[in-house]
Amino acid sequence: MVSEAPKIEGLFHEQPTCQTGSIAMWYSLIRNNPVTSDCQVIGVGWYKKRKGVEHEFLRFDISSPDNQHTSIVIAERSGGAHTANSDATALPPTPPETSARSPDVGDFSASSADESSPPLDKVTKSKGGKKQKMTTAELAAAISSSPKRDARDRVHFGTRLTAAGAQVEEMCDKPQRLCTLSFTDARPTANELATLLFVTSTQEPKYAIYQTQCYWFVATVFDALKMLYKGAVQDNPTHRGGTFRGVPVAIKASGEEVCAKYREARAVLAEEIEQQRRLKQEEEEERQRERDQRQAAEEAAKRAEEERQAAEERAQAAEEERQRERQAAEEAAQKERAAEERARAAEEERRREREQRQAAEEANAKLLQELEALKRAVASTQQA
Numbered sequence: 001m002v003s004e005a006p007k008i009e010g011l012f013h014e015q016p017t018c019q020t021g022s023i024a025m026w027y028s029l030i031r032n033n034p035v036t037s038d039c040q041v042i043g044v045g046w047y048k049k050r051k052g053v054e055h056e057f058l059r060f061d062i063s064s065p066d067n068q069h070t071s072i073v074i075a076e077r078s079g080g081a082h083t084a085n086s087d088a089t090a091l092p093p094t095p096p097e098t099s100a101r102s103p104d105v106g107d108f109s110a111s112s113a114d115e116s117s118p119p120l121d122k123v124t125k126s127k128g129g130k131k132q133k134m135t136t137a138e139l140a141a142a143i144s145s146s147p148k149r150d151a152r153d154r155v156h157f158g159t160r161l162t163a164a165g166a167q168v169e170e171m172c173d174k175p176q177r178l179c180t181l182s183f184t185d186a187r188p189t190a191n192e193l194a195t196l197l198f199v200t201s202t203q204e205p206k207y208a209i210y211q212t213q214c215y216w217f218v219a220t221v222f223d224a225l226k227m228l229y230k231g232a233v234q235d236n237p238t239h240r241g242g243t244f245r246g247v248p249v250a251i252k253a254s255g256e257e258v259c260a261k262y263r264e265a266r267a268v269l270a271e272e273i274e275q276q277r278r279l280k281q282e283e284e285e286e287r288q289r290e291r292d293q294r295q296a297a298e299e300a301a302k303r304a305e306e307e308r309q310a311a312e313e314r315a316q317a318a319e320e321e322r323q324r325e326r327q328a329a330e331e332a333a334q335k336e337r338a339a340e341e342r343a344r345a346a347e348e349e350r351r352r353e354r355e356q357r358q359a360a361e362e363a364n365a366k367l368l369q370e371l372e373a374l375k376r377a378v379a380s381t382q383q384a
Helices: 023-031 034-038 136-144 163-171 190-203 214-228 255-383
Strands: 019-022 041-048 056-063 070-082 124-127 130-133 149-159 176-183 232-234
Touching (some): 019 023, 023 149, 034 190, 056 214, 070 163, 070 190, 070 214, 149 190, 176 214, 190 214, 190 255, 214 232
Antiparallel strands (some): 019 149, 041 176, 056 070, 070 149, 124 130, 176 232
């Protein structure tokens, strides 16, 4: 039985609609959550719309820590607001890579190039009410003259097999998947991917249709992944990415610089993590010391209480012993008094016996005297 998807902000989202946000915001969510280092990128797809502006974007499938769930993350670049000194009248037809749905949501339902689109030298321009062909050189000149504007780099994400995930999946239905990137060795983590997307975004914060457009963003991230992860395997190296209507579009090479900034950012993040670990360890050690002190105080109080109870028990035992001794003394005294009373009673009994014997003897003597007197009287009578 599949467990419930984990609650990891910025990755796993099971609401009815997918979530969208800037890459900077997404990076702050992912980098500050250590659990994202246990979520691995299991697949990368490079997508290109078949018609219109031929917008390109990347899809990342990211596993949950228990490998039971998958988050789908789409990363893209589009043009944002023009800079303050830009001349709007000088802009050529640029890709409308925004949608009426939300200022932060890319137009994934819009078009993307197809093979039947005319080449650049078939594109027309108007002059005096007549349409004329715009050559590749003219279009390139028009594109190169376009001012830079702030880039809008965003991600869209949702948990696969949910309503939010289905919305993200739908964004990939109509565009063509040009190629994929798989990893035979170490895989990027969600935390590492967020760092790479962020440093790529900050490497060129301005959107320029002739150099740092959606093609540049996708190609730079894709190439950086291949440079950073030696086991990365691309399945279609000759795809049509970075082209418009079959013609290659100029892309500024930024892979090496982005990789260097990525390594710097990861080193800074590693130092921050180490500092946080040390701080957490120090806080834990301080808490442990407080716990030890509290435990020692509790144990001392417990020992003092035990000693007090032992002293009370000893005092109680001594008192009980004294009571037993007093009781024994009282019992001995009672026995002695009883013995004395018995002795007095025996003496009294002997005295009474003596008195009775004396009385008896006196009575006998008296009887003998009376008898002698009687005998004398009888003898006198006889003589007379």
